Amino acid sequence: MDFAFDARTEELRTKLLAFMDEYVYPAEPVADEQRAGLASPWDTPAVVGELKAEARRQGLWNLFLPDSAYGAGLTNLQYAPLAEITGRSPHLAPTALNCAAPDTGNMEVLAQFGSAEQKKRWLEPLLAGEIRSAFAMTEPEVASSDATNITTRIERSPDGSEYVITGRKWYISGAMNPDCEIFIVMGKTDPEGSDIRRQQSMVLVPRDTPGVEVKRAMRVYGYEDHSHGGHAEVVFHGARVPVTHLIGEEGGGFAIAQARLGPGRIHHCMRLIGMAERAIELMCERAVARTAFGKPLAQQGVVQEWIADARVAVEQLRLLVLKTAWLMDTVGNRGAHTEIQAIKIATPRAVVDILDRAVQLHGAGGVSQDFPLAELWAAARTLRLADGPDEVHQRSLARRELKRYL
Structure with missing residues (x-):
């Protein structure tokens, strides 16, 4: 490349x-x-x-x-x-x-x-920035790291013209925003199906649909994340939508989720590197501006180690993310599966560590609202869970490596 x-x-x-x-x-x-x-x-x-x-x-x-x-x-x-x-x-x-x-x-x-109708009704205003949306997948009652566990039901009405959605979701990003007009909801249309990856489907549910209750805002390390429209608990009390609101085909929800998460994972990692770069800048500015024990912090050996280690980590991560992006472009998301998982494991971990050092260097200021570090740390730490926790990616990656030897 x-x-x-x-x-x-x-x-x-x-x-x-x-x-x-x-x-x-x-x-x-x-x-x-x-x-x-x-x-x-x-x-x-x-x-x-x-x-x-x-x-x-x-x-x-x-x-x-x-x-x-x-x-x-x-x-x-x-x-x-x-x-x-x-x-x-x-x-x-x-x-x-x-x-x-x-x-x-x-x-x-x-x-x-x-569908053409769905693109006209929802995609076009999203592209124009006129509305916001939410993706409703995670549930509090099950281990959502295994997406086949979801329990929300999407059932056909007796006359077959509607889907009836019943279930409880949480940490549904964007759902608190007044401009959020549409949910993409993942649930089971065939809970007894023999293929556990064909039991799920996705449907479009307008936020103002009767039976949709945006129950409360969920906090992340005490932050409500206003800028992203919050993270809500949402309950679907038999909410009904036309069958034309199905995305793709029945049983296609799991495959669509995987297609959605591939680009999402690399986008998160790209932005995380930017967060780390800002943390390094703040560390350097703080280190040259503050004096402790008779000399600037920038001359303290441990501070120099933190800054050097942060720079090395960022350069390593950037190269791996760029390689992953290049592979996604040349051989597709499936061909880049190993690298996508590798960056999803490595990037949030390293950036959390860099931000933690930056907080430490800023002392009390690092945990205050006067610097962005505490909020950046909370966001980065959350990404060790979002789009699949570290351990799920490690398990899958290890299996792929071991497969060649079994």
């Missing part, structure tokens, strides 16, 4: 770096101030709308979608350094560019598997 950025990537990097400096970083404190004055903590600060308008004006919009019919038409390798830049302000920049989860994955699902 060629490690040099091509002309289009370099052009977009230059524009995006300038956009971050001129608009996004200055908007961070403004968003916090505006949010404090909102009627609801889930309302979107006005500055976010201003960022979105400016990003769209500059052509920094829907960069994640490789299909030029819907997005920027970038390859994974082209998008990787751009997503990394947005990771430096993960609670503002991805949203500003309409590149924030879970909307990204939901748009990919609709673009790949949705």
Whole structure:
């Protein structure tokens, strides 16, 4: 693979770096101030709308979608350094560019598997940034690390014209946002089927459907994650939708979920590297500005070790993520399965460690609201669980390695 950025990537990097400096970083404190004055903590600060308008004006919009019919038409390798830049302000920049989860994955699902009617009704306003969405898969009563465990039922009505959805989900990202208008819900249409990976289906459920109860916001290490529209517990009390709201085919839910999670995992890892880069910057700024025991922190051996180790880790991770992106572009997600799992294991672990060192270097400031480190740490630590916990990926990766010897 060629490690040099091509002309289009370099052009977009230059524009995006300038956009971050001129608009996004200055908007961070403004968003916090505006949010404090909102009627609801889930309302979107006005500055976010201003960022979105400016990003769209500059052509920094829907960069994640490789299909030029819907997005920027970038390859994974082209998008990787751009997503990394947005990771430096993960609670503002991805949203500003309409590149924030879970909307990204939901748009990919609709673009790949949705019907013409579904694309018109839901994909188009999502692409325009006019609405938000949520992906309802995780459940509190079962070990959701094994997606075949889900218990939510999607049953045909007696006359066959509707699906009836009954079940309880939680940590449904984006569901608290007032602009969230649609859920993609995964449940079982054939719970007794012989193939456990063909029991599940996905259906589109509008948020205002009778029987849909957004019960409460779930916190993450005490944070409510307003910028992503929160993480909600959602209960489906026999909610009914037309059968035309089925995505793909009955029994295709597990395969669609796997197709959705592949790009999602690498996008998270791309942004995590940006989070680590910002942590290193903050560490260096703090180290040269503070003195302890008669000399700057930057001259303390342990601090130098932390910074050096962080730089080594980031460079290693970036190369592995770029290799994974290149493989996804050249041999497909299935061909890059090993590498996707490897980055999903390695990246959140290493970035959590880097952020932890950055918090330590900042002392009390590191755990305060005056620096972004505590919130970044919570986000990075969550990604050791999201899209499959470390241990699930380790198990699968080890089996693939061992298979050659058995």
